[in-house]
Structure formats: structure tokens, C-alpha cells
Amino acid sequence: MLNAFALPDDVALCGSVSRGRMLEVLVGEFRAAFAGIEYEVDTQTRVVNAQAFGMGGSRFVRLYGGFAFHPLVSEDALVFTLLHETGHHRARGRRFAGDPMLACDCLADKWAIGAGAAALRRCSGRVVNLRNALDNLDAVIASIDVGAAAQTRRSSRQEGCWARSWPTRKSCLFSDKAPAPTGPCYYWC
Amino acid sequence: MGGLIPIGGGADAEIKGRLNAAFNDTNLVIVRGVVANEDLFEGKHHHLHRLAYRLGAYPIGTYLNDDAQGKWFYFLKKILKDAQHNGVSTTLSIFAILSYAMRKTSVKRIVFDAVEGTDPNVDHYVAPDNPVSDADIAKLVDTTGTLKVTLICPSSLPNTSSPIPDKQGDLDRDDQGNIIEKPPIKIFTPKNLAPPVLSKKTRTPKK
Numbered sequence: 001m002l003n004a005f006a007l008p009d010d011v012a013l014c015g016s017v018s019r020g021r022m023l024e025v026l027v028g029e030f031r032a033a034f035a036g037i038e039y040e041v042d043t044q045t046r047v048v049n050a051q052a053f054g055m056g057g058s059r060f061v062r063l064y065g066g067f068a069f070h071p072l073v074s075e076d077a078l079v080f081t082l083l084h085e086t087g088h089h090r091a092r093g094r095r096f097a098g099d100p101m102l103a104c105d106c107l108a109d110k111w112a113i114g115a116g117a118a119a120l121r122r123c124s125g126r127v128v129n130l131r132n133a134l135d136n137l138d139a140v141i142a143s144i145d146v147g148a149a150a151q152t153r154r155s156s157r158q159e160g161c162w163a164r165s166w167p168t169r170k171s172c173l174f175s176d177k178a179p180a181p182t183g184p185c186y187y188w189c
Numbered sequence: 190m191g192g193l194i195p196i197g198g199g200a201d202a203e204i205k206g207r208l209n210a211a212f213n214d215t216n217l218v219i220v221r222g223v224v225a226n227e228d229l230f231e232g233k234h235h236h237l238h239r240l241a242y243r244l245g246a247y248p249i250g251t252y253l254n255d256d257a258q259g260k261w262f263y264f265l266k267k268i269l270k271d272a273q274h275n276g277v278s279t280t281l282s283i284f285a286i287l288s289y290a291m292r293k294t295s296v297k298r299i300v301f302d303a304v305e306g307t308d309p310n311v312d313h314y315v316a317p318d319n320p321v322s323d324a325d326i327a328k329l330v331d332t333t334g335t336l337k338v339t340l341i342c343p344s345s346l347p348n349t350s351s352p353i354p355d356k357q358g359d360l361d362r363d364d365q366g367n368i369i370e371k372p373p374i375k376i377f378t379p380k381n382l383a384p385p386v387l388s389k390k391t392r393t394p395k396k
Contacts, residue, residue: 002264002303003200003257004345044307047345050193053302055316055339056328064305067193081193097384098209099300100335141194 005144006046006066013046013069022075023068030061030082033123037061037089039082041068048144050081052088052108054101061085072140079126080112080133087111096185104185106163109173134170141166200257203248205301210382211244212299217290220244220376224291227371232284234369235361238265242354243370245377259350266351274314282319283338289326290336297334306341314341 007013027039040062048066052059061082067073087108094104103111113130120126163169195202210216220229229235229243241247241262248257272279290296304316316339320326330336360368385394 002204002342002346003252003255003260004305004342005194006345042305042307044309045305047305048194051304053304053339054337055302055304057331062304084193098206098213099302100333101300101331101337137193144194 004047004049004064007048007070007144009046012071013065014071014073015069019069023063023078026075026078026082029120029124029126030086033120034086034090037086039063041065043068048140050085052085052102054089059089059101061089067140070140072136072143074132074136076129076133077136077140079120079128080130080137083112083116083120083128084108087116090116094185104163106169106172106185109163109169113173130173134173138166138170199250200248200252200255200261201303203250203257204246204261205303206384207246207248207379207382208301209299210384211246211377212290212301214298216377216382217296217298221291223373223376227369230284230287230291232281232288234363235284236266236359237269237280237283238262238351238354239359239361239370241265242359243374243376245375245379245382247353247379249379256348256350258353260346260348262354263349263351264346266354267349268346269313272312272314274312275318277319277321279312279314279319282315282321285321286315286326286329286336286338289323293327293330295334296330296336299336299338301338301340303340303342306343309343311341311343313343315339316341 023041027041030037030039036059038058038060040060042062043065045064046066047064048070050061050063050067052061054060062085063078063081067081068078084105085108087110088102088105091103091107091111094107096102096104102108117128120128163172192201212220223229229240247261250257269283270280287299290299320329326336329338361370363369388395
């Protein structure tokens with residue numbers, strides 16, 4: 001988080017009581033469905049992102065305030081994001097070459113819409129509207145970081161990982177035609 | 190790694206990727222070989238920005254309207270140098286961790302990560318509390334030999350840059366002003382630490 005994007009001060013965060021309650025419920029559902037992962041919402045920051053990480057033997061998923069309370073981020077987008085971040089911890093198979101504790105992005109995505117969504121549905125009855133979630137994320141990403149999109153498009157063309165580019169990632173998630181990844185992931189995500 | 194959206198348009202990932210590559214299973218052995226000739230991580234006369242330069246652990250990518258490289262060197266040279274937490278210098282903690290990794294062959298690799306802290310009013314520090322003793326650093330090593338260094342960041346880096354430290358005036362010197370850097374000055378280049386080019390067919394590194 002050295003170069004994290006923070007929502008500008010002139011963009012109002014969605015700090016309503018109902019939003020706070022919705023986040024509490026979501027985090028509660030994820031804690032119940034995926035034991036062993038600590039879910040946190042960092043309300044003190046305007047950073048627009050979410051992150052999975054391991055520290056001191058514990059596994060964390062954190063929603064940063066600029067994302068959790070972003071006016072463009074819907075409940076579906078939050079659910080998909082929490083599933084994706086949980087997938088970094090729970091998906092089996094391919095890991096980041098640089099951090100073997102975490103599954104790579106494409107695997108985390110596949111887990112999110114498959115095993116992760118199914119586990120969440122079994123535990124809490126929650127169903128995620130994937131189209132709505134990805135359309136929301138599309139809008140958020142387009143609004144914050146045009147450079148990232150261009151950069152990742154170039155990288156994905158060069159090295160062929162669908163998860164490195166948001167447009168191909170979105171398209172693969174919709175079509176469910178994402179190739180199964182093998183070997184360690186060398187991409188920097 | 191593990192972020193939903195590429196942080197800083199991917200700059201953070203590039204920095205972490207190069208740091209992780211500099212201390213991966215293969216390169217850690219090379220760095221240990223260099224340390225046998227020059228104690229890179231003694232922490233008194235060596236500087237983090239110089240070490241990052243010599244290790245090739247700095248971003249070279251282009252990021253829209255963002256001098257990621259200059260900001261990274263400014264961070265190492267100024268911000269991290271002055272950072273304190275728990276009464277301990279963050280730089281000292283980093284040197285102690287790297288030194289530990291050089292001495293303990295049970296450490297097979299070092300993995301770096303950065304996480305936004307919940308308190309914007311503290312300095313950058315290494316989780317949990319800027320460890321410096323061997324006993325505390327040993328707790329960062331898991332059963333597979335991965336030493337995990339997590340930097341807690343109070344906020345994003347300021348838009349202030351330092352130049353790449355390849356100038357004569359930037360060389361590390363002892364108390365008498367003698368240059369203490371020994372060849373190889375450039376242990377790795379960023380290119381050495383780049384992800385391998387993958388075969389489209391097998392998706393594994395090309396031979």
C-alpha cells in the first residue's frame with residue numbers, strides 16, 4: 001500500500017447507517033462461512049481497494065474504507081470482492097511465485113464464483129448477482145485508474161494471463177471459459 | 190499481491206515482485222555469497238536506498254502521472270530512514286531481519302508485503318512491532334522457511350521523488366569516509382528480477 005489510490009476528499013463516502021449495517025451483516029456471514037480468516041473493514045482510510053494477506057500465522061481479508069463505502073460499490077460488488085479475497089486464501093493450487101501463501105488472481109476469481117459462492121450460499125443463503133457485481137467494479141476501476149487498465153492490458157497481451165486485464169477477467173468470469181492455471185503465477189498483481 | 194485492484198496502477202506489485210525475486214530461493218543464496226564478502230545488512234553504514242539500487246529492487250515500469258521509481262527511492266532514503274515505532278527504528282528492524290535471513294539457513298526465502306495501517310498518525314513499521322531480536326524475527330518464519338516481512342503503511346507515499354542512487358555521492362561509506370561497497374556493486378538488475386517469459390503452450394518459464 002505504498003502507492004494506494006485514495007478517494008479524493010471531494011467524493012463523499014457512503015457513510016449511512018444502512019451501509020454500515022450491510023457491511024456488518026456481510027462480514028458476519030463471511031466469518032461464519034469461512035472460519036480461520038479474519039475479516040476487517042478499515043473505516044479510517046479512503047483507500048479504494050481490498051486485500052488478502054497473511055501475517056503472523058493468521059490470514060486476513062481487509063476491505064479498505066474508500067472501497068467499502070464507495071458510492072459506486074454495490075452489495076453484490078462487495079460480496080464478489082470478499083469472495084475473491086477469500087479465494088486468495090482458500091483456493092487450492094497455483095500460488096503467486098513471490099508469495100506462496102496466496103493463490104493467484106485467476107484461481108481466486110474461479111474459486112470466488114464457484115466453490116466460494118456455493119459455500120456462502122449454503123451457509124447464509126446469500127446469492128451474488130455476478131453481472132451486477134462486475135459492472136459495478138468496472139465502473140469503479142474505470143473511475144480511479146485508467147493507467148492501470150492500460151498497463152495490465154499490455155502485460156496480459158505479452159504474457160497471456162486473462163486475470164491481468166480487467167476486461168478479459170470480466171469476460172472470462174461471465175463466460176466461465178477461463179483456462180485452468182498451472183504452475184506458480186509469475187504475474188505481479 | 191492479493192489486492193483486488195492493482196495498487197498504484199501496478200507499481201506496488203512491481204516493487205514487491207522485485208523484492209521477492211531478489212530474496213527468492215535462488216537469489217537468497219547469491220545474496221548470502223555477497224554478504225560473505227561485504228556485510229550488506231550491518232545497518233550502520235549501509236543505506237536502504239543504496240541496497241535497493243544494488244539489488245535491482247526498484248520499479249522501472251511506467252505508471253500514468255506517477256514517478257513510482259523516484260517515490261520509492263525517496264521513501265527509502267528519507268521516510269523509512271526516519272521512521273520509528275515501538276521505540277525502534279524501522280530501518281534498523283529491516284536490517285536486523287535481512288541480517289537474520291543471511292545467518293539462518295533455515296530461511297529459504299523472504300516475502301515482502303505492504304498493508305495499510307489503521308492509524309494514519311504513526312510511522313511506517315514492520316509488523317508486529319519492528320522486531321530486532323533473533324527471537325522476535327524467528328516468529329516471522331513459517332514452517333516452509335518463508336520469512337514474511339509485512340510493512341505497515343500509515344498512508345500512501347507523498348508525491349516527492351529522489352533520483353536513482355547511482356551517483357558517486359550516494360555510495361555507502363564508513364565513519365572515515367572510505368567507500369565500503371565492494372564488487373559486485375550491482376548484485377542484480379531489475380531485469381534480472383523480472384518475471385520469466387512464459388511459454389504460451391505450457392504456461393511455464395521458457396527454457
